[in-house]
Amino acid sequence: MNNQQLFENIKKKGSFLCVGLDTDVNKIPAFLRDTTDPIFEFNKEIIDATASYTVAYKPNLAFYESEGMDGWLSLEKTTQYIRENYPDIFLIADAKRGDIGNTSSMYARAFFEKMNFDAVTVAPYMGEDSVKPFLIYSGKYVILLALTSNKGAFDFQFTAEETSGEKLFEKVLRISQDWGNEQNMMYVIGATKVEELSGVRKIVPNHFLLVPGVGAQGGSLQDVAKYGMNEQCGLLVNSSRAIIYASNSLDFAQKACESAKETRDEMYGLLKLKGLI
Amino acid sequence: MNNQQLFENIKKKGSFLCVGLDTDVNKIPAFLRDTTDPIFEFNKEIIDATASYTVAYKPNLAFYESEGMDGWLSLEKTTQYIRENYPDIFLIADAKRGDIGNTSSMYARAFFEKMNFDAVTVAPYMGEDSVKPFLIYSGKYVILLALTSNKGAFDFQFTAEETSGEKLFEKVLRISQDWGNEQNMMYVIGATKVEELSGVRKIVPNHFLLVPGVGAQGGSLQDVAKYGMNEQCGLLVNSSRAIIYASNSLDFAQKACESAKETRDEMYGLLKLKGLI
Numbered sequence: 263m264n265n266q267q268l269f270e271n272i273k274k275k276g277s278f279l280c281v282g283l284d285t286d287v288n289k290i291p292a293f294l295r296d297t298t299d300p301i302f303e304f305n306k307e308i309i310d311a312t313a314s315y316t317v318a319y320k321p322n323l324a325f326y327e328s329e330g331m332d333g334w335l336s337l338e339k340t341t342q343y344i345r346e347n348y349p350d351i352f353l354i355a356d357a358k359r360g361d362i363g364n365t366s367s368m369y370a371r372a373f374f375e376k377m378n379f380d381a382v383t384v385a386p387y388m389g390e391d392s393v394k395p396f397l398i399y400s401g402k403y404v405i406l407l408a409l410t411s412n413k414g415a416f417d418f419q420f421t422a423e424e425t426s427g428e429k430l431f432e433k434v435l436r437i438s439q440d441w442g443n444e445q446n447m448m449y450v451i452g453a454t455k456v457e458e459l460s461g462v463r464k465i466v467p468n469h470f471l472l473v474p475g476v477g478a479q480g481g482s483l484q485d486v487a488k489y490g491m492n493e494q495c496g497l498l499v500n501s502s503r504a505i506i507y508a509s510n511s512l513d514f515a516q517k518a519c520e521s522a523k524e525t526r527d528e529m530y531g532l533l534k535l536k537g538l539i
Numbered sequence: 540m541n542n543q544q545l546f547e548n549i550k551k552k553g554s555f556l557c558v559g560l561d562t563d564v565n566k567i568p569a570f571l572r573d574t575t576d577p578i579f580e581f582n583k584e585i586i587d588a589t590a591s592y593t594v595a596y597k598p599n600l601a602f603y604e605s606e607g608m609d610g611w612l613s614l615e616k617t618t619q620y621i622r623e624n625y626p627d628i629f630l631i632a633d634a635k636r637g638d639i640g641n642t643s644s645m646y647a648r649a650f651f652e653k654m655n656f657d658a659v660t661v662a663p664y665m666g667e668d669s670v671k672p673f674l675i676y677s678g679k680y681v682i683l684l685a686l687t688s689n690k691g692a693f694d695f696q697f698t699a700e701e702t703s704g705e706k707l708f709e710k711v712l713r714i715s716q717d718w719g720n721e722q723n724m725m726y727v728i729g730a731t732k733v734e735e736l737s738g739v740r741k742i743v744p745n746h747f748l749l750v751p752g753v754g755a756q757g758g759s760l761q762d763v764a765k766y767g768m769n770e771q772c773g774l775l776v777n778s779s780r781a782i783i784y785a786s787n788s789l790d791f792a793q794k795a796c797e798s799a800k801e802t803r804d805e806m807y808g809l810l811k812l813k814g815l816i
Contacts, residue, residue, distance in 0.1 A: 284642070324638060324645035330653045334611050360662060361601060361635050362689040365561070368601035376607045385637060385662045387684055389691020407664055412639040414666020417714055422701040430698060430707065437694055 263352055263380050263401055264445055265470065269494040271317045271350050273539050276530035278495050279522065280318035280354065280472065282502030283308070283340065284325050291510045301329065301336035304514075306343055308506050311519035315526035318352040318498050319344055320472075341377055352498070353380045354472070358407065360385040360392045367395040374399045381405050383450060383472070386434045390441055397442045403470075404447050408434050409462070411452025411475030431458075435465040444469045451490070453481025453499070459489035470496050477504030483525070487532040495538060501525060540629055540657050540678055541722055542747065546771040548594045548627050550816050553807035555772050556799060557595035557631065557749065559779025560585070560617065561602050568787045578606065578613035581791075583620055585783050588796035592803035595629040595775050596621055597749075618654055629775070630657045631749070635684065637662040637669045644672040651676045658682050660727060660749070663711045667718055674719045680747075681724050685711050686739070688729025688752030708735075712742040721746045728767070730758020730776070736766035747773050754781030760802070764809040772815060778802060 272278050283305055287295065290304045297303045309319065321340060326333035344351050359369045359382065366384075373382040374396070381403035384393055396404045409419055409431040419431040428436070435449060444466075451462055453475035462471070471490055475481035476499050483499060490497050505525070509517035533539045549555050560582055564572065567581045574580045586596065598617060603610035621628050636646045636659065643661075650659040651673070658680035661670055673681045686696055686708040696708040705713070712726060721743075728739055730752035739748070748767055752758035753776050760776060767774050782802070786794035810816045 286645070322638070322642055322645075324636070324642045324649065327649040328645040328653065330649070331608065331611055331615065334608055338608065356638075358638050358662070358665075359601070359635065361599070361633075362687070362691075365599055365601045368563070368599075368605040372601065372604040372607070376605065385635070385664050387662050387664045387695060388635075388687050388689060389694030389696070391689050391691040393691075410639070410665050412665060412668050414639075414668040414670075417666030418664060418707065418710065419666070421698060421707060421710060424699040424701050424704060427701060430695065433695065433698060 265494055268317065268352055268470065271352070272495045272533070275315065275317055275526070276533060276539055277315050277317055277526040278497045278499055278529055279316050279525050280320050280498045280500040281308070281312050281316050281505055281522065282356070282500050283319055283321040283506065284502045285506065286325055287329065289507055289510065291512065291514050293512070299336055299339065301326070301333065302339045305336070305340045307515040308518050309344060309348070311515040312505065312522040313348045313351070315522040316351070318354055320354040320356045320500055322356040338377065341379065345378065354405065355379040355382040358383050358385050360388050362388065363391040363395060366392050370396045370399065374402050381448065383407065386438065393438065393441055397446050402446065404442065405472050406434065406438055406447060406449050408449040409451050409455050409458055411454045411479050411481065415452065415455065432461070432465060435462065448472055450474065453486050454479055456481060456485040456489060459486065463490060463492070467492060468496070470498060472498045472500060474500045477501040483528055484532070487536070491532070491536050495533065499529070542771055545594065545629055545747065548629070549772045549810070552592065552594055552803070553810060553816055554592050554594055554803040555774045555776055555806055555810070556593045556802050557597050557775045557777040558585070558589050558593050558782055558799065559633070559751070559777050560596055560598040560783065561779045562783065563602055564606065566784055566787065568789070568791050570789070576613055576616065578603070578610065579616045582613070582617045584792040585795050586621060586625070588792040589782065589799040590625045590628070592799040593628070595631055597631040597633045597777055599633040615654065618656065622655065631682065632656040632659040635660050635662050637665050639665065640668040640672055643669050647673045647676065651679050658725065660684065663715065670715065670718055674723050679723065681719065682749050683711065683715055683724060683726050685726040686728050686732050686735055688731045688756050688758065692729065692732065709738070709742060712739065725749055727751065730763050731756055733758060733762040733766060736763065740767060740769070744769060745773070747775060749775045749777060751777045754778040760805055761809070764813070768809070768813050772810065776806070
């Protein structure tokens with residue numbers, strides 16, 4: 263996929279929603295736990311219920327790894343199901359990987375070749391050679407952590423440099439411009455740090471941003487759109503728990519559908535306000 | 540395991556060697572590729588050949604993930620084989636994970652509960668709440684990335700802070716002292732940055748350091764011991780490629796054994812020089 267195709271899907275659906283498939287076997291409806299593959303069954307229902315309002319899905323790898331081999335199988339089935347039934351979907355592996363060059367090459371192979379994801383989240387701490395092996399795949403994206411949505415973001419990401427006063431997350435945005443471009447890189451910018459969004463857009467005006475932290479974590483969709491939206495939308499706003507766990511009864515898929523639709527409707531309004539649809 | 544037990548093993552074996560099981564199916568001897576599980580067969584041979592000279596093994600997760608489900612099975616078999624046959628071994632998941640709190644909890648569960656590793660490498664970029672969920676497991680360790688062995692380490696890890704001049708990796712060492720202690724945290728310090736080791740030891744005198752970068756990456760074992768060894772040794776020096784790929788013919792296990800023994804002999808001398816054995 264490329265930015266233009268992603269933007270076309272956003273316009274078509276009137277949505278820049280990414281649904282996070284953070285599927286925890288202990289949080290899904292009890293009646294699903296007796297099936298052969300509860301995680302996959304849950305995902306399948308959630309996907310069918312939300313796909314009309316969604317341009318991207320983002321399984322968080324931790325939730326699958328914590329189930330061992332069974333979890334990996336559920337993940338493979340989930341990505342395959344999306345590919346077969348919803349070919350327009352942008353598929354993100356939320357993996358936050360990053361290692362020395364020869365190792366990152368192996369991760370790139372895992373996510374782009376073996377599992378056919380469109381994008382993978384990568385941590386920047388180890389620098390250029392930990393990111394570049396992901397960038398050689400045409401039509402695939404690194405989504406680099408810049409400013410994360412959690413409290414711990416304040417521990418290091420705001421460290422201001424001696425000579426310039428530049429904060430670490432700004433340095434990550436700036437330096438990484440030399441590694442790739444807006445057709446193979448995106449950035450994670452948390453919705454809970456919305457006061458930094460205008461500054462972020464000065465450094466990376468054209469890149470897509472993956473924005474977690476709306477919903478359960480408290481960020482505002484209105485503010486994200488106000489300060490972060492560009493002429494190609496340039497936003498994928500993630501919601502996980504508020505959608506997939508909207509109910510844990512028999513109506514869980516219906517409630518997920520309603521929650522996704524509600525978010526889509528708000529997004530539709532914001533896209534219209536910006537004159538993009 | 541705790542630091543004292545690890546130190547006892549180091550004294551018993553006269554070695555602080557960690558063998559990195561970065562097993563790439565394309566690099567192992569051709570005749571193994573026809574077996575049902577080439578990665579596990581290779582690992583088994585390497586482990587049996589090197590366990591007398593080694594206190595730790597460190598599978599790098601990327602190499603297993605890149606093989607999909609088969610790779611995860613090979614990893615499970617490998618860790619199980621080590622647990623059953625070499626119970627004294629300290630087992631490190633080189634995974635470089637790190638995510639918001641509820642997600643890091645899932646990774647902790649994956650590595651400590653499902654796979655029974657003693658330690659997992661974690662990236663510090665997302666701060667405290669991304670690390671703490673790993674620290675609640677008694678007898679288990681986070682090995683936090685501080686100063687890595689690769690070239691990309693210079694991109695961000697040396698960023699000096701505005702007011703104090705403190706470098707980012709020093710800040711990681713300092714701040715993370717509040718999260719845990721030397722019985723549940725270690726640090727990654729690359730052997731290729733040995734000129735920083737004395738400074739590192741001023742901040743973390745008692746913690747164990749996991750030191751990659753000796754061998755294929757060019758770091759010096761002598762220098763690492765000179766500037767990094769403390770009264771409990773405090774070092775796990777990793778070597779991967781120089782040992783596991785010492786040969787790719789029929790004699791690969793024998794050559795790995797010789798390479799590990801050579802490193803052990805050098806380590807034995809360094810432990811003796813320090814008066815620890």
